[in-house]
Amino acid sequence: MKRIAMERPAVDYDDNVTEIDEQICALFRQRKDILNNKQAYPTDELLSKWSASFGLYEEFIKTIFMLLMDEEHFRPMVEPEGFRRHIQVLKAVEQGVRLYTLTTVRQYTNASVILLNIDWDAPEDQDLSHQGMIQQELIIGKPYFCRMINGSSNSDHATYKYVVSPPLPDDLSGMEFRFRSNGATRTDSADDDIVFKL
Numbered sequence: 001m002k003r004i005a006m007e008r009p010a011v012d013y014d015d016n017v018t019e020i021d022e023q024i025c026a027l028f029r030q031r032k033d034i035l036n037n038k039q040a041y042p043t044d045e046l047l048s049k050w051s052a053s054f055g056l057y058e059e060f061i062k063t064i065f066m067l068l069m070d071e072e073h074f075r076p077m078v079e080p081e082g083f084r085r086h087i088q089v090l091k092a093v094e095q096g097v098r099l100y101t102l103t104t105v106r107q108y109t110n111a112s113v114i115l116l117n118i119d120w121d122a123p124e125d126q127d128l129s130h131q132g133m134i135q136q137e138l139i140i141g142k143p144y145f146c147r148m149i150n151g152s153s154n155s156d157h158a159t160y161k162y163v164v165s166p167p168l169p170d171d172l173s174g175m176e177f178r179f180r181s182n183g184a185t186r187t188d189s190a191d192d193d194i195v196f197k198l
Contacts, residue, residue: 082109
């Protein structure tokens with residue numbers, strides 16, 4: 001999904017804090033390197049202690065550490081440019097009452113676009129007012145970054161579109177596309193994922 005660009009606040013900068021701000025950024029980087037892509041969030045006791053020690057609002061500190069856990073959310077988004085070709089995939093996986101289908105991968109010079117379709121048999125008299133769309137996260141592994149750019153659903157069909165960067169190779173042999181429901185956790189069984197092995 002597209003993010004709204006953050007605009008710079010209409011306030012002047014005080015050069016007296018430049019060195020401090022640079023140290024803050026250096027500490028963010030040092031923390032990231034030590035954690036090596038793991039997530040870490042301080043205990044309530046630590047947050048309360050730091051709030052009292054440094055005279056900062058506890059909710060403010062909580063927000064900063066929450067943002068530090070979600071850096072990937074701020075990764076610059078790649079917009080596909082320079083369409084090159086379609087790659088036929090034509091693979092399907094059935095799980096429970098749902099049929100998951102990958103038909104094609106669109107290749108661009110700077111990214112790939114993957115389309116996932118989900119179909120199921122829904123009763124004609126089904127009440128759709130309580131049906132929420134179950135979003136699927138696409139996981140391919142390094143060096144690929146995947147993001148869903150849009151999705152839609154109705155009573156018996158859903159479609160999701162993903163941008164993958166850098167672009168996938170034209171020969172997809174041996175690749176694995178793993179789709180995980182947004183309701184799943186990292187500790188859930190991998191058997192619950194929808195996996196396409198090409």
